[in-house]
Amino acid sequence: MDTTIRNADEKINIDHLVHEHVAMASLCSYGTGGEADFLITPNNLGELRAALLWAKERSLPTTILGGGSNVLISDKGVEGLVILTTGLTEHHVRGRIFCTQSGLPLDTAINVAIERSLSGLEPLGGLPGTVGGAVRGNASAGGLWISELIEWVDYLDKDGSFHRYQGMDGGFSYKKSPFTDSESIIYEIAFRLIPNKKTSEARLRKEQSRIERMETGQFDFPSAGCMFKNPHGISAGQLIDEAGLKGRSFGGARVSEHHGNFIVNHDHHASASDIYELSRIVEHEIEKRNKIHLEREVILLGRWNN
Template identity: 35%
Template sequence: MNRYVWEMNVMEAFLRTIYDESHIKINEPLRNYAYTKIGGSADVLVFPVNEEQVQQTLQYADLHEIPVTILGNASNVLIRDGGIRGIVMNLTLMNGIERQGNKVIAKGGASLIETSRFALSHTLSGLEFACGIPGTVGGAVYMNAGAYGGEVSDVIDHAVVLTVAGERRILSKDELGLEYRNSAVAKQNLIVLEATFTLRPGVREEMEAKMNELTFLRESKQPLEYPSCGSVFKRPPNLFAGKLIQDAGLQGVRIGGAQVSTKHAGFIVNVGESTSDDYLSVIRLVQQKVKEAFDVELQMEVKVIGEDE
């Protein structure tokens, strides 16, 4: 039983004082917002449009001990079938991007792909690597997202964040503690409102060619025709997770609606109404078999959130 049932009406009534009707949804299926097309319902799902709404929501939740979960594009997230209790905040409406000199300033809910395209339109180089990463800027800072030899830590200057209690902070690159698929944002459960990237003047034709090349590589090698959470596992030192999985004979292995991709073994795809249990069962099987075959422990890159059904 939902332990927040007794206060749902009160919580909903408060949230309706700060959110427009179209920006608040009750008992909303989160699979509609996730790249995996998997996930149970949120008790309350809200779409803030400014920092004040985020702060008010966090402060109310902190006062009443209501859990808050932040979602962007949910591209590297697996949401369990039991859904998420309390308040889920989807930040994708906070998506403004602007230029100041050689800097690009993007809100936390802005698409990382759109941010890289914005930089291209202003002939500012450095974000080309991000042209195919489907997450938001906030999610990219959270996990120090990267691809094809580049990552957020290469170009970020600073970020504006909120604590879970709604306290605003500005963190320098050093304070963000960016490391391979991790950060101080993740460790301290911070919320990214805005990130500033320091770029350099580029040559548009060269930038465009690089982005076209990376897009081709992504589309030709990744199973984009199926829902997935992207690359499931972190890269082991001096190894490649996909190669290990392939060499362990696991490509094409399926449990329920979840399958190790036949196109790229580092991906697990939803090939037919997969549940989160199906997906997690494939993950555990892959980890077990790779450990047995190569004595390598694959660490998950994807974040698993929510409750069992």
């Protein structure tokens, strides 16, 4: 059955854009996971809305995936329609406002802003993933929370209706945003940045942030960065280190020798289940030793029976 949606008097047929039984391992930083039942990569607002309608007409759940840098995809795959946002990369500048669609890689967005003589995002240099993912999880680095620079966020609800969230409305906290536990889909973000003609200095600051991140060993092996959020006032990595869990392994997964809060795909053959089970072991050991429950930061996507 052909599916169309009217947007600005234009009918959009997306059946040819929807792919069935798509392998997901190459779409996440862990390099693990099964297949998506269906997957689409919309390139504009009309296609994004059409994708939501396509799933709704078939009573299919939808899963939003950006750069795949903070997720663990089930070996059993993902039910329904996966909407991959990496085709949404348009961006523009209006004075001090830098607007970008959610699928633009964050590192690319920082480079673009610098090229347009706008500063502020440099401390986030080297963070993987998309701008939308960074906003959803309120990413931070170098003392900066990305929410500090947000002017507004344009998003769609599950029915495809368009909304705007003003940055001044708050709702952001540690590793959380108004979109973290929501079915809303971030479409475009506007940042209010600082005019800066000294682009060479800005590039150096950004590069230094990237180097510092590399030195943590995050990119030595496939990983999703920090597995757990930091408990209040305590470093999860320090707790894991003090518990002697660095180097602990399960299947092909291992707690990083460089950073206790990284669980890595050490031999490049770990399953998602290996990584998940090792995270459970670490969680159990810290709760037993410190009476502290570690909250997972990495998002589980797909068919998990837990």
